[in-house]
Structures are given as C-alpha cells and as structure tokens.
Amino acid sequence: MKNIATSVAMTALATTVTEAQERKRVAPSAVYEVAPGLGHFTDGVLFGEVWERAELELRDRSLVTVSAIVSTGKTPQLGGHVRRALDNGVTPAEIGELITHLAFYSGWPNAVSAVMETQKVFEERGVAPVEDSDGKRIELEAAAEAMRTAAVNAHVSPTAPALAALTNRVLFGDLWQRPDLTARDRSLVTMAALIAMGQAEQLPFHANRAMDNGLTKGEASEVVMHVAFYAGWPRAMSAVPVLKSVFETREAKSFEVSTEIKVTPAGQDRARAPEAYFTGDVETSGFYRSDSPSTVSGATVSFPAGARTAWHTHPLGQTLFIISGTGWVQKEGAPVQTVRPGDVVWIPAMIKHWHGASADEAMSHFAVAEAQNGSVVTWMEKVSDEDYFAGRPGE
Numbered sequence: 001m002k003n004i005a006t007s008v009a010m011t012a013l014a015t016t017v018t019e020a021q022e023r024k025r026v027a028p029s030a031v032y033e034v035a036p037g038l039g040h041f042t043d044g045v046l047f048g049e050v051w052e053r054a055e056l057e058l059r060d061r062s063l064v065t066v067s068a069i070v071s072t073g074k075t076p077q078l079g080g081h082v083r084r085a086l087d088n089g090v091t092p093a094e095i096g097e098l099i100t101h102l103a104f105y106s107g108w109p110n111a112v113s114a115v116m117e118t119q120k121v122f123e124e125r126g127v128a129p130v131e132d133s134d135g136k137r138i139e140l141e142a143a144a145e146a147m148r149t150a151a152v153n154a155h156v157s158p159t160a161p162a163l164a165a166l167t168n169r170v171l172f173g174d175l176w177q178r179p180d181l182t183a184r185d186r187s188l189v190t191m192a193a194l195i196a197m198g199q200a201e202q203l204p205f206h207a208n209r210a211m212d213n214g215l216t217k218g219e220a221s222e223v224v225m226h227v228a229f230y231a232g233w234p235r236a237m238s239a240v241p242v243l244k245s246v247f248e249t250r251e252a253k254s255f256e257v258s259t260e261i262k263v264t265p266a267g268q269d270r271a272r273a274p275e276a277y278f279t280g281d282v283e284t285s286g287f288y289r290s291d292s293p294s295t296v297s298g299a300t301v302s303f304p305a306g307a308r309t310a311w312h313t314h315p316l317g318q319t320l321f322i323i324s325g326t327g328w329v330q331k332e333g334a335p336v337q338t339v340r341p342g343d344v345v346w347i348p349a350m351i352k353h354w355h356g357a358s359a360d361e362a363m364s365h366f367a368v369a370e371a372q373n374g375s376v377v378t379w380m381e382k383v384s385d386e387d388y389f390a391g392r393p394g395e
Contacts, residue, residue, distance in 0.1 A: 024043060024048070025039075025043050026042060026043055026046075026047045027039040027042035027043055046229050050225070050226060050229060053222065055218055055219065055221075055222040056219055056222040056223070056226065058088040058089070059085075059088045059089045059090055060188060060219070061088070061226060062081065062084055062085035062088045062090050063085070063090060063094075063098065063185060063188055063189055063192070064188065064189075064192040064223055064226050064227060065081050065084075065085075065226070065230055066078070066081050066082065066085055066090075066095065066098060067098060067102060067188075067189045067192035067193045067196070068192050068193070068195075068196035068227050068230040068231050069081060069114075069230060070098070070099060070102050070106065070110055070111065070114045070193070071102050071105065071106035071110060071192075071193035071196050071197050072106070072110075072196050072197060072230075072231055073106075073109075073110045073113065074230075075110075075113045075114060075116075075117050076117075078114055078117040078118065079117055079118075079120060079121050082095060082117070082118050082121045083121055083125075086121075086125065086127075092122060092127045092128075092130050093130050093131075093133065093180055094180065094181055094185070095118060096115075096118070096130045096180070097178065097180035097181045098181065098189050099111050099114045099115055099118065100175070100178075100180075101175060101181065101186060101189055101190070102114075102189065102193055104171055104175060105190060105193050105194070105197075106193055106197060132178075132180065133178070133179045133180045135179035135180075136179060137177045137178065137179055138176065138177045138178070138179055138182075138183050139177070139377075139378060139379050140172065140176065140177060140183075140274075141212075141374065141375065141376060141377075142274070142277065142376060142377050142379070143287060143289060143297045143299065143376055144212075145172065145274055146269075146271060146273070146274075146284045146287050146299060147269070147287055148172065149168055149172075149271045149272070149274065150269040150270070150271035150284075150287070152164050152167050152168055153168075153271050153272075154269075168274075169275070173274065173275065173276055177276070182213075183213040183214075184210070184213040184214040184215055186213075187206060187209050187210030187213045187215060188210060188215060188219075188223065190206045190209075190210070191203065191206055191207060191210050191215075191220070191223055192223055192226075192227055194206060194239075195223070195224060195227045195231065195235060195236060195239045196227050196230060196231035196235060197231075197235075198231075198234075198235045198238060200235075200238045200239050200242045201242075203239060203242045203243065203246075204242060204245070204246055207220060207242070207243055207246045208246055208250070211246075211250065212374060217247060220243060220247075221243070224236050224239050224240060224243060227239075265286075266285070266286060266300075269284075269285060269286070269287055270283055270284070270285040271283065271284055271285070272284075273301065276310075276379070277309060277310045277312070277379045278307065278308070278309055278310065278356075279306075279307055279308050279309075279310070279356075279382055279383065279388075280303065280304055280306055280307025280308065280356075280357075281304055281307065282301060282302065282303050282304075282307050282309075282356075283301070283302045284299045284300065284301050284302075285299065285300045285302070286299055286300040286366075287299040295370050295371040295372075296368060296369070296370045296371075297368070297369065297370075297371065297376060298366060298367055298368035298369070299366070299367060300323070300364060300365070300366050300367075301364065301365055301366075301367055302362070302363075302364040303325075303327065303356045303357035303362060303363050303364070304357060304362050305357050305358065305359060305360055305361055305362050306356075306357060306359055306388075307356050307357050307362075308328070308354055308355065308356025308357065308383055308388060309354045309355055309356055309383070310354065310379055310380060310381060310382040310383060311332070311352055311353070311354050311379075311380040311381055311382070311383060312352070312353070312354070312377050312378060312379045312380055313349075313350050313351060313352050313353070313377070313378045313380075314347065314349060314350075314351075314369050314376065314377055314378075315349060315350065315371075315372035315373075315375055315376070315378070316349050316369065316370040316371070316372050317346065317347055317348050317349045317351075317369070317370075318346075318347045318367060318368065318369040318377075319344065319345065319346055319347075319367070319368045319369075320339070320344070320345040320347070320355060320365045320366070320367050320368075321343075321344055321345075321365060321366040321367075321368075322339045322340060322341050322342065322343040322344070322345070322363065322364075322365050323341060323364040323365055323366060324341055324362075324363065324364045325340075325341070325357060325358075325361050325362045325363035325364060326338060326339070326340055326357070326358040326360075326361040326363055327339045327340075327355060327356060327357055327358060327363030327365065328355065328356060328357070328358050328392075329345055329347075329353065329354070329355040330353060330354055330355075331347075331351055331352070331353045332351075332352040332353065336392065338358065339355075339363070339365075345365075352380065354383045356383075359388075359389065359392060
C-alpha cells in the first residue's frame, strides 16, 4: 500500500513538473517535435535568459524585436511579438508609428505587410483605430540639423537632388518630428532596423543620434546582442566594430580638449536653413561647435529682406553679432528694435523672441548660444506677416 501511495505521489510530482515546464515554454510544440535543440535555445536562452536581462527594459526589447522583424520582412512572426509588445507597455499608436518610421528605412512593402498582420492583433484585442497624435512636434536641435542638412546638400544633392530634398523636407523635416514616438525611441527603432538589415555603414550617424537622444552605451550594446537572435549573428557581429568606433570617438571627445586654433572659412558648409523654423530663403554657414567641456556653438545666418526666424527661446540665452545690412529683433510683447552692422544683441535665457532682416534690406548675423542638457533652442510658431509688419519700427 505504501509503495502504491509513493508511486502515485511520484507520478503526480512528475506531472506537476512537466506542466510547469510546459507553462514556461514559448516555442510552439512543433519546434520540439522537429528541432528540439531550437526549442531548448528558444525557451532556455532567448526567453529564459536574454529577455530577462535588466540591461534593456522589456518595453525596449519589444521595440527592438518588432523593428527587427518588420525591417527584415519576417511578417509571419510579427503577431506574437506585437501581442508581447502591447503586454510590455508599447501602445498601439507607438506600434503604428514604428511601422510608419520603418517604411522609410526598410521600404513600403515591409511596412504594409506589417500593418496587415498587426491589424489582426488589434482586432483580436479590441484596439480602436489609431489616430495621429495632436501632441507638440519634436524639436530637433537646430545646430545639428544645420550640419546634417549641409552634409545632405553637399554629398547627396549633386547626384540625387530629389532624394536630398525629400530627405530634408520629409524624412527629417516631418517624420523625425512626429510626436507619436519619442526621439529616443525613434533612434532605438532605427538602430535595431539598420543592424537587422545589415546596414552597418549607416550605423555611426544613427548610433550617435541615439546616444544624443538619451540611449546609454550599455543599452546600445544590448541592442546589438538582442538583434543577433532575430537577424542572425553575422549581422550583429558586423555592427560591433562600427559601434566600438562610435563609443571610442564619443569617449575621446568627452576627455580631449583641442589646443589647436581652428579657422572656419567664410561660407563653409553653406546650407538653406530648415523651413520649419524660418520664413524666407535663409542660409546658414560657418557653423562651429566648441570641444568639450564647453557647450557653445554658433553659425552665420543670412536673411534676405523680409526673412526671419520663428518665435523661439534659448535655455541659456543667445548673442547676435550683426555683420551686414539692417535687421529687426523683437521680444514678445515689446517693440521691434532695429540692428545694424557692429551691433551686439544679447537675448536672455528663456525669453520668447524672433530676429531677422528688415522688410526692405537683407541682414546677416553671427549667432552664438550655449546648450543646456544638449538643447540650444526651443522653436515655437512662425512669425506671421501680420505680426512682422505690425511691429515695423517707425510705423
């Protein structure tokens, strides 16, 4: 009798252990039936170890995984990870925007296929149709955008002018400013997609951008490791030396201060100022950014008659050195002031203002500002023609 009871107890224990093991399984039963080793690595390593690592939040791991799947066209695998992403705190709007973002980086066919598979999950979960966010658009750092625009104009425009124009106007002038994903998350998504697609040569710009947007060195390293499971070891390994170079360059800039005098020739890196922040055909040139530990940057800005900035503020203020022509500058609620060559204008921190050319004469100035937490300027609405002419001095 005792032996029978012991046998029953052992059988019950074995059943309990087996049920517990099955509950932990993520891999479908077909995997164990066809490729048991794959089942072992899926449940024991990928989901039993990698997804448990604290170096990257579960929400971020879902963003990285969905990005890798969408960008490589592995659509049949998408449904399960969209469900997991929703469970890990990624909102339906963020998933939709991730797909939108990756249309530009991996192509429309991948994005449209991803939409169809994602819609099935949304319908299954009772998710309402997603609408565009009415939140404030993301403000890109003006100095960095001027440098990026200049590089596109110099290296892309001569060969593919339409591509250059769309890059500046749509990709960075619209997509990257949409509030449906944070700047950090857009960078995270882009990095994961580039690694998954084997586009390591595009990684330096976006890895730097990601870290400027708040991604840590440890998180960036974890992205590479995580993507290895979804795009393969060769693509992850190809990304390692590129990321290593980015880390070393950033560390060198953090600790080394140049002792050399640098001359920036007049007109260097001439580029059209972003239309989102300026009215008229405004040009920037002679951009500079001082080496760490200083965070001062500046550029020459040339305004034709009637051209001006949008309303904006600077976290630590701004200084303008008037080079040529006649210009106007106005603090919100105060009269317009006229400025001429040789004038120096100081704009205090967080004061809403605009500046530009007078209505009848062009003006150029050299603008200098200091960054706070990586931000030099906060852009606001454009100055309307009505407001611009209403404040005309002498009228």
